[in-house]
Amino acid sequence: MLKAILIPVRSDSSRLPKKALMKINGLATIEHLIQRVKKSKKADKIIICTTTLKSDDEIYALAKKNGVNCFRGSAEDKLNRCLDAAMHYDIEYFVNVDGDDLFCEPELIDLAFKQYELENHDFVKSDEKKIVCGAFTFGMKTNKLKEICKNKNTNDTEIIWLSFLEDETIKSSLLQDVPDIYYRPEIRATLDYKEDLFFFEAVINHFWEQGKQDYTLKDIISFIDLRPEIALINGHRNIDWLNNQKKLNKTYRNKNV
Numbered sequence: 081m082l083k084a085i086l087i088p089v090r091s092d093s094s095r096l097p098k099k100a101l102m103k104i105n106g107l108a109t110i111e112h113l114i115q116r117v118k119k120s121k122k123a124d125k126i127i128i129c130t131t132t133l134k135s136d137d138e139i140y141a142l143a144k145k146n147g148v149n150c151f152r153g154s155a156e157d158k159l160n161r162c163l164d165a166a167m168h169y170d171i172e173y174f175v176n177v178d179g180d181d182l183f184c185e186p187e188l189i190d191l192a193f194k195q196y197e198l199e200n201h202d203f204v205k206s207d208e209k210k211i212v213c214g215a216f217t218f219g220m221k222t223n224k225l226k227e228i229c230k231n232k233n234t235n236d237t238e239i240i241w242l243s244f245l246e247d248e249t250i251k252s253s254l255l256q257d258v259p260d261i262y263y264r265p266e267i268r269a270t271l272d273y274k275e276d277l278f279f280f281e282a283v284i285n286h287f288w289e290q291g292k293q294d295y296t297l298k299d300i301i302s303f304i305d306l307r308p309e310i311a312l313i314n315g316h317r318n319i320d321w322l323n324n325q326k327k328l329n330k331t332y333r334n335k336n337v
Contacts, residue, residue: 089179192219214270
C-alpha cells in the first residue's frame, strides 16, 4: 500500500496573487511547506499537484528543486487533479495538505495514516472548529475519490471536502488521538490574506533568528503563548475566511442541485 501527501497548489489566487511563490527568508512559501511535510514518517511519496498552465511552471520547478514529485493536471477541477495524481503514482491512500497551510503538522498527518491502517476508513478529517486552522485538512482513499469524481456534477471543485462530507456512501471518521495542545482555534495558520503573510513572517523569522529551521507546531504554539500578540496579526481574518467558505458552499450546492 502506497501512502502519499498530496499538495494541491497553483500560482493563481484571487485574494493573494502568487502566494505560493512569495518569499520568506529567501524561500518561496511552497518550499517552506515542502520542507515541513518531509518530516512525515509514514508517507511514501510527497506529490505537488499543480496545473498545466504556464503560470505554474515555477511551482513545477520548485518541486523538482526540493526533491518531491510533481503532477500537472486540470486548472479548474481540483478534485480530478488530485485523483489523476494519485492514480499516476499508484497511491492507495493520501493525506491532503493545502498549498497555503505552511504550518501543517506532520504528527497529525501520520496519525491519519495510522488510523487508516487500523480502521480502513474512506475519509478522515479533524474538528476544524477546534484545531489550529491549517494544522490538518483530511485523509482520503483513492478508490473512493474515483467514485466521487465519476458521479460529480461540476468541474468547479475548489472546496473538495464538501464532495466527501455530502456522500452518504463514504465511511467517514474523525481524526483520533489528537494532542490537546493542537486545539487552539484562535490561531490562524493558513495563507489567504496579507495579514496571514505577516503572521508567517513573524513566526518563521523568530525561529530562523535563533538558528532553528526544524521546528514543530508545538514549538510555534509555545512561542505564541509567550507572544500572544502574534496570533492577533491575522486572527480577525478567520471571520472573512468563514464568510468566504459559506459563499463557496452555497455556490457548490447550487451547481449540484
